[in-house]
Amino acid sequence: MGVQAEGVQQPLPRIELTPLENLIQRLLLDVKHYIETKEKPEGVKTQEELVLRFTGGWVRDKLLGVSSHDIDVAISTMTGFQFGSLLKEYLDDPENLAKYKDSENPTLNDDIVKIHKIDANPEKSKHLETITTKLFGLDIDLVNLRKETYTEESRNPQMEFGTAEEDALRRDATVNAMFYNLNTGTLEDYTGKGLQDLEQKLIRTPLEAYQTFKDDPLRVLRLIRFASRLGYRIDDESQEAMQNKDIKEALKLKISKERVGAEVEKMLRGPDPKSALKFIDSLSLYSTIFANQRDDTNTTTDSWHLVYDAFDKIARPSETSDDISQRTKHVHDILIRDENDTYHAWLVAAFAPWALVPARETKFKSEKPPVIVRAAEVARDNLRSENKVVSLLKDSVSHFEEMRIFKNNLISNAIPGTAPEVRQHVGLTIRSWRKDWRMIAVMALLQEIMAGAEFSTVILEYDRFLSYLETENLLDVTDLRPIVNGNEISAALGVRSGRWLSAALEMMIEWQLLHPEITEKEKALQENIRLAARKYITETGSEDLTSFATEASGETVTIKTLWAEITSHDALDTSTLNEDLLVVQYVLKQWSSSGQLGVDDKQAAQAMYRSTLSLAISCIQTLNSIFPAAEAANLADIITALASFTNKRDPWTTSISYSGALAVLGLFVQTRKTVFWEVLEQICVSKIRPIFAKTKTPAITAAGRKNLHPTPQPRFDGNIFNPEAKPWKHVNVYVTTVLEWLLSEYTPSDASRLESDFHFYIPPILSLLDDESLPFKFRGCNLLFSFLKPIQPSNSDLLQRTNLSSVFDDALTPNLLSLPKITPEEESLQLLKATYEALLLTIQTRYHTRQNKAAYTSRITKLLRDNIISSFHHISSYTPTSMEEPSTLVSFPYPRLSTFILKELRIITQELGIHTSKYLQEIVPMIYSTLTNPFGTAHPPLLEAGVAAAQAVIFNSHPRIWRYRGELLSAFCECWLHVYQDEKEMGDPNSNSRLRDVMRRLQGAVYLLKTAVIGADNLKQEDFETVNCAEIEALIGADEDLKGLFQGSADGNLHNDYFE
Secondary structure, three states, X not given: OOEEOOOOOOOOOOOOOOHHHHHHHHHHHHHHHHHHHOOOOOOOOOOOOOOEEEEOHHHHHHHHOOOOOEEEEEEOOOOHHHHHHHHHHHHOOHHHHHHHXXXXXXXXXXXXXXXXXXXXXXXXOEOOOEEEXXXXXXXXXXXXXXXXXXXXXXXXXXXXXXXXXHHHHOOOOHHHOOEEEOOOOEEEEOOOOHHHHHHHOEEOOOOOHHHHHHHOOHHHHHHHHHHHHHOOEEOXXXXXXXXXXXXXXXXXHOXXXXXXXXXXXXXXXXXXXXXXXXXXXXXXXXXXXXXXXXXXXXXXXXXXXXXXXXXXXXXXXXXXXXXXXXXHHHHHHHHOOOHHHHHHHHHHHHOHHHOOOXXXXXXXXXXXXXXXOHHHHHHHHHOOOOHHHHHHHHHHHHHHHHHHHHHHHHHOOOOOOOHHHHHHHHHXXXXXXXXXXXXXHHHHHHHHHHOOOOHHHHHHHHHHHHHHHHHOOOOOHHHOOOOOOHHHHHXXXXXXXXXXXXXXXXXXXXXXXXXXXXXXXXHHHHHHHHHHHHHHHHXXXXXXXXXXXXXXXXXXXXXXXXXXXXXXXXXXXXXXXXXXXXXXXXXXXXXXXOOOOXXXXXXXXXXXXXXXXXXXXXXXXXXXXXXXXXXXXXXXXXHXXXXXXXXXXXXXXXXXXXXXXXXXXXXXXXXXXXXHHHHHHHHHHHHHHHHHOOOOOOOEOOOOOEOXXXXXXXXXXXXXXXXXXXXXXXXXXXXXXXHHHHHHOOOHHHHHHHHHOHHHHHHHHHHHHOOOOHHHHHHHHHHHHHHHOOOHHHOOOHHHHHOHHHHHHXXXXXXXXXXXXXXXXXXXXXXXXXXXXXXXXXHHHHOXXXXXXXXXXXXXXXXXXXXXXXXXXXXXXXXXXXXXXXXXXEEOOOHHHHHHHHHHHHHHHHHXXXXXXXXXXXXXXXXXXXXXXXXXXXXXXXXXXXXXXXXXXXXHOOOOHHHHHHHHHHHHHHHHHHHHHHHHHHOOOOOOHHHHHHHHHHXXXXXXXXXXXXXXXXXXHHHHHHHOHHHHHHHHHHOHHHHHHHOOOOOOOOOHHHHO
């Protein structure tokens, strides 16, 4: 007899153990006896007998007659870890181990001594500490009996030792709450419902369902999984609780996404995934389990039942002999090859409702994690699915509509071409979908059914589609490999391998699909690869192969004949066009002309110029020598194309195209007195303006002047991430280079012309300056500098008349905040250099007259205080010497940037002149902290910049510099000693030239300081001794190494004899 709950009088069946299970029972009971006979370890209860029980799924499966390969063992008086440790200790005795090895049963597995501990994790509703080991090839989990106590203050239970009844009542389902007592060899059903529910095929919770799910919401999914696995129904109370809003919310928030994903995977890998999905559907749990975490968008499951019903028919096809059953089985055999395919296909069915929901819009350019199709995003975010699953769902959702259309075209014979060409097209299309094309087909099939198509109709169509792939041997076309390798192709062409090779190999695949009957490598190379590789090399503009050689015919080809040849067919694809380019290049190089071109040849040359944007630069250069580009009808197109290759930093510009473009443009510039300016204006009107027209620049009017009444802009402009709003950034990327070349052609003598053309250039410049990308801001600064450079010497009042100075000021000033750590040092350095140059030139151009001198000084002062000084302190860091006293020791984590700021300080000081003296209190500490840094010698340019800044400050503030003579002299002396010591230690005169430069500059600075202080009108007699010879002698007496510091002149003339 077994143990039952009170009031239950049903006799309990007896469980028969297998020989292996009997052996495990004997081992565990022997360990129990071993424990009871030895001294009790700390923390182990001693007042009760140690009782061992097999629990949960093993008991259920035993009663159902199902074999089980893993056993959970519940321990009454100690933790699983304690029992596992004693189990290991017991088996460490060779005599004990021999008892079981001598048995007729399988020998003891060596992994028995490897005990893995899984700690409790109540924060994520994973409450049990489990010890995992292996006995005789079976997985054994050891855990103590326990009870869970929940409180109002916490959602997490308090874990305590419990009784067998308490342990049973806390389990997820009654059928999983029965025990097999190893001590007595009897079945125990403490809930009183386990055996009954097993007979009635019912899944329910031992305690009240709502509270059970509230305590651990994951039990909702576990009950669904058990019900679908066993083919049972879920009781009404549990179903009602599962649909409760509080339970759904708890399942979303309390349970880790990984555990939810694990349960869903177990359902879909189980014996009856359809039943599991049907439970989820009927209980309205889809939006909870397959939840969208990113926004409020949801999906509908009204017709989802059609999906899982249909795929269940495919996954478990009928064995009957009717036509639809046989075709269904054929579709299954092609699309579903193994258990993984079955699981992935059920995943596709599970996410089918999300397939028609559009992907959300990106909030910013490089959003992390990246925005993908909804189904894949839900799998990634809410189920923490592995990358393989996310990629599979992404592909199946992205391409299922292509698959549907492609299938329809194939079975309706709508794909043009001969049979081999159709086969090639089909093979290449399947390859474009990669190895997961079968799951794309599953999604396409299920979407048609979900849209209302009849199951039999869809199956017939996909059976025909897949039968074609099978007949043409294309089912595994994604695994097709070229019959020749890259080395063989390179050898056949006589060129070294490069980027072109991968495309050549893909062309080899195309040829193989067209000629499946040919398997000889030599024939394949002869008929396809030579031509394909040559086309690709030409297409990519490889410098390794800029032309091809052939046997000259000795006959001159006229330009008219050449044009007729390359227009004799439609060059609809790139490869054909580039083959024409090779022909054009070759013929033009061989062509010679005596005298003027004929009318026909001129017309042909004009036609070729109309193809300028497609011709290579070398062809344009050669054609220009025959028929000058200045005479071409589309000269603006030609110059735009050439100007696109005038920046070596552009990724599309090679050294050959760069030099060729400059050569032709150089000849065009010679037309300044004729068509030059007219063509530049035409380029601005027809090329530049339309590209920037879609980009909003609210700061200016359509005429390029400051907008005094700008329209209020929304806090967030959705067009900021819209590629169509910025074609100059995403499509016509060459236009910035064209602008740079156009502005570079204006000289100070052309200032009046540039003033009349300013409305062409201001909108593009502001568009670049306002862009969020630093590289485009950088180019905008350079363009503004190029725009103002010819204007500034002419003392033009353009910026006053148009009020553009404040517009430029507002656009440039934010760039000065692009500092580390938000902006990397390299990017910051480039942007700041361009910004300071452009901003200073803007200020100089605006305030050029004597009447504006006060305003000019005010603006330069603002630049000094708001940007130069604050930026210096932002990128420096103060290191405390102790906890009690702050330190003035400054470190320079970004030495190159600090050097740049000090150089700008020198420039600004020169601009301010005597007004610098007002800000000595802020400037001198910057110089002092730089020169006194003991590690400054690691980056000599920083010290050089610091000394140069000090010299500029002394020179421009000499009437008041005497007040700061102590700080400056101290800085010079300390810097000298640091440099002097490092220079002596380095020894090699060739390696320390930069340090010697610093020492020479320091001598010059000291000399300048002495001169400035001695010449100060308001210097008191008693202060003069500060720079007296006697004072200097005192400094030298204190440290002999300072002697050389006071031996220089204003220019820092330090002789090399000093270093001997």
